[in-house]
Structure formats: structure tokens, C-alpha cells
Amino acid sequence: MAITGVPATGYTPAPIKHAVTQNYIDFATLGASDGWAQQYLPDLMEKEAEVFGNRTISGFLSQVGAEESMTADQVVWSEQGRLHLAYTATRSADVVTIVNDVDGNAVGVNHAVRAGDMVLLSDNNTTVRAYVINVDPTAGNYAEITVKPYATMAGGAAANMNATTLGTAGITCLVYGSEYVKGSVGRGLSNEPQFKSRTNKPIILKDQYSVSGSDASAIGWVEVSGEDGQNGYLWYLKASGDTRARFSDYLEMAMLESQKAAQTITAAQVGATGTISGTEGLFSALTTRGNQTSGITGVPLTDLAEFDLMLAELDKNGAIEENMMFLDRTTALAVDDMLAAMNSYGAGGTSFGVFNNSEDMALNLGFSGFRRGSYDFYKSDFKYLNDKGTRGGLNDAINNVRGVMIPAGVSSVYDEQLGKNLKRPFLHVRYRASQTDDRKLKTWTTGSVGATTSDLDAMEMHFLSERCLVVQGANNFFMLN
Numbered sequence: 001m002a003i004t005g006v007p008a009t010g011y012t013p014a015p016i017k018h019a020v021t022q023n024y025i026d027f028a029t030l031g032a033s034d035g036w037a038q039q040y041l042p043d044l045m046e047k048e049a050e051v052f053g054n055r056t057i058s059g060f061l062s063q064v065g066a067e068e069s070m071t072a073d074q075v076v077w078s079e080q081g082r083l084h085l086a087y088t089a090t091r092s093a094d095v096v097t098i099v100n101d102v103d104g105n106a107v108g109v110n111h112a113v114r115a116g117d118m119v120l121l122s123d124n125n126t127t128v129r130a131y132v133i134n135v136d137p138t139a140g141n142y143a144e145i146t147v148k149p150y151a152t153m154a155g156g157a158a159a160n161m162n163a164t165t166l167g168t169a170g171i172t173c174l175v176y177g178s179e180y181v182k183g184s185v186g187r188g189l190s191n192e193p194q195f196k197s198r199t200n201k202p203i204i205l206k207d208q209y210s211v212s213g214s215d216a217s218a219i220g221w222v223e224v225s226g227e228d229g230q231n232g233y234l235w236y237l238k239a240s241g242d243t244r245a246r247f248s249d250y251l252e253m254a255m256l257e258s259q260k261a262a263q264t265i266t267a268a269q270v271g272a273t274g275t276i277s278g279t280e281g282l283f284s285a286l287t288t289r290g291n292q293t294s295g296i297t298g299v300p301l302t303d304l305a306e307f308d309l310m311l312a313e314l315d316k317n318g319a320i321e322e323n324m325m326f327l328d329r330t331t332a333l334a335v336d337d338m339l340a341a342m343n344s345y346g347a348g349g350t351s352f353g354v355f356n357n358s359e360d361m362a363l364n365l366g367f368s369g370f371r372r373g374s375y376d377f378y379k380s381d382f383k384y385l386n387d388k389g390t391r392g393g394l395n396d397a398i399n400n401v402r403g404v405m406i407p408a409g410v411s412s413v414y415d416e417q418l419g420k421n422l423k424r425p426f427l428h429v430r431y432r433a434s435q436t437d438d439r440k441l442k443t444w445t446t447g448s449v450g451a452t453t454s455d456l457d458a459m460e461m462h463f464l465s466e467r468c469l470v471v472q473g474a475n476n477f478f479m480l481n
Helices: 060-064 213-217 235-257 282-289 304-316 329-340
Strands: 066-070 075-080 086-092 095-101 117-122 127-135 144-149 171-178 195-200 203-212 260-265 276-278 322-327 369-372 375-381 403-407 410-415 420-425 427-432 442-447 458-471 478-480
Touching: 060 235, 060 322, 060 427, 075 458, 095 171, 195 458, 203 213, 203 235, 235 282, 235 458, 282 458, 282 478, 304 369, 322 329, 329 375
Parallel strands: 066 427, 322 375
Antiparallel strands: 075 195, 075 410, 086 095, 086 171, 095 144, 117 127, 117 171, 127 144, 203 458, 260 276, 322 403, 369 375, 403 478, 410 420, 427 458, 442 458
């Protein structure tokens, strides 16, 4: 066999064992300086170097959530409202107008304050205990309630709301009980349980790997290794394994980054019937329904005072004791430094003797968790936020995500499809599946190479999944910006 087109001098090694013009050496035509005697032949290292370590980022959702099948086009669930009645309001004389609930949702006439209730009215400077005389039905304006303070003014004069120092805006109205006279009739109205209905829909993700029949039959093996266990001399299947590993990462990245489309992407734009509607991912859910540290402190997790502000928010939103923190490198080190500073001997050097931490052993300067108040926090690195090929490569200093804090355990929700209360993890993935088709991670091969299914002289490996993320009780989550 002769190969033409050999370069005049030198050669270019191919990344695979394959006879092409660039890596064929004809010793009869090479000059003396390029011959065998000069030992210019390459020392070929066949094994592929794993220079990026484990390149996959998936695994976050498997640690904090679960996966569950569904057969519908969307998932609908209901979340409990607050048990106690608390609102924000304004005041004009003795009339208090209910505006929002304490979570900022508009309430207006749909509040649950009734005549006969006792309420606390506070504007952050003054707190007044008052009695609800009437809920004004004038023109259907049930948002207005008329109250009478319990206290009297100096000298025993009868008090009205104008005689108090309570402001007229930014008032918190909290019901703390009721009072009735002897022999009075009972309540005329009942309070119905409040709940919020949430919904999300799955999206379809696809990928494909293709290799022609000629390339698949070429003897050009390279020893490879990959995250999915594709080890050995299978060069064309190496690319297939990489495609599958990348697709598995996309399944998780889509559940983190996706958002519902606010504008229509039409069938003409996507080249198929239907519209692209998006789905609510974790970061989108926490932006709209969760807590964000940028709204509390600006720079998160640099000292215990900032953690204490987060504890105050947790107290207001469920007080779940155990929480998992998944952090980028900068924030994880900041937490380590914060905890290390709690050591009274840390300023003058490392203290020994605690937990057999002698001078002869390696010093552990990292922390996996700690307890503050009645809360436990467990810390872990979030590779997705560190890898330069994913979010670790973004330079958005304002909108960047430095970590998330997720409550451990399960929550009780009402499943609209099953018609009963269920306990599920706060975070879980729902995927489409039926008795005939499981779309959790579907793979199939077409073509005439391997399994012969068509006259295409190639092997095509297809990957598909249809899934969405359910974020229950986002008010218990934190996104660290």
C-alpha cells in the first residue's frame, strides 16, 4: 500500500490509530536528519488523559429530591396557606383597609377578618389592640373594617383611632382572638382554608449521536475512559458515551435554569406544530417565590449576623430544622472562614487537642456543617456553579447565583390528579411515562450499523426525555446571589 501526499518534512500524529496521509511516514523519502536514526518517532501514549477529571455536573437533584412518573401534560399541586390571619393595611380614622397578606399577595375584599375579632395593629412604632366593630358591606367594599381601640387616653377619656399615635400606612393587622357578650348569637361567617395552586408542565429534551458505517468499521481504536463507564478501545463509541453524559447533564441543567416563556415562540419559528412554552426551573421558582439573600444583606454568608437574618426569615416561613447548602467555591470558603473565626485561638495560630487534632496530623480547615440556634446547616460544593463550562464561567456579578439552600425532608401537599394529600420531597422531578412508553431517559438506535432498522449507512443513537421540576414550598428555600 502506498499513500501519496506525504509532507516534505515532518508529520502530524493523528489523535486516533488510523492510516491517513498526515500521519504516514515513508522512511525512503525522508532526509537523513529526519530518519530513523535520529529517533524522531513519537512515543505514543494510547490512553486518553482525563485532564478535566469527572466532567459531569449531574447529581444535585438526586441528592435533594426524587423522581416520579406522571401521565398528564402538566402537574398541578396545592400548597397550604398560612394558618393565622395577618395582613398589611392602611388606616383612615377608625376605618382600616386590608390590602395584602403578609407575603405581599393582594387580598382586598377576600380577607378573613370578621366582626367580633380582636386585632393587633402595628406600624413598627406603635402597637394598638383593637376590637372589630364592623366589616363594611357598603358597595361590597368588605376590605374596610371599623375598629375600636381597647385602651383609653390619659385622664380616662374614651379613645378612638385618631387619638392613638398609629400611622395611616404600612400597618400590620393581626387577628389574635375574638370576644362576644353573654347571650349573643354565634359567628355569622366561617373561614375557609386558604391554599395556593401551583402548576408546571414538562418540556421535551432531545439529542443525537451519529457515526457512518465506514467510520464505524475503520480499525482505528484508542483506549478511552468516560463518566458512563465506556472504557477500552472503542473510539467511535467514546463519542456516543460523551453525548449521553452531556445529555444527562442537560437534563439537570434544564431543571435548574429553565423558565416559563413570557412571549410566544410560534410553530413557524421552531419548524413544527405547537409552541415553545418553557418550564419553571429551580432558579426561576426561587426568584419569584423563594427568598434571596440580596434582598437581606447584599453579600451572603460572611458572618453569623447575616446567617441570623436568614434564620429570622426561616422562622417566618416554616422553621424547617435541617437545611442543605450547595455553594460555589468563593462562598464555601467564606463559610469556612466564618466558622474558623469562631475559634477563640484561631487568631494566634491553630489550636490542638480537640478531637485528636495533633500537630502530626493533616489539619482540616473545611467544615461540612454547623448548628445555629435551632437550625442545622449542611454544606456541600455545587459543581455546576464552579465548572467553567457551566455557570462557573459566567461573569455576571449582579445576577450570578452563588448557591442555594434547600430544606431537607418532605412536605404535605394536595395532589389535584390523585385527589388526596401526599408527602413528597420539597424538590422532585416529574417525568412522562405510561405502560407503553417511559420518557424518563429514552434511548434508541436507528440505521444499518449494529441493529438494522433502515437503509441509512450509519448508526444514529437518539436520546429523549420529557420532564419538569416541582418546587414545593419555595418560601422555605434561599437563593444566594
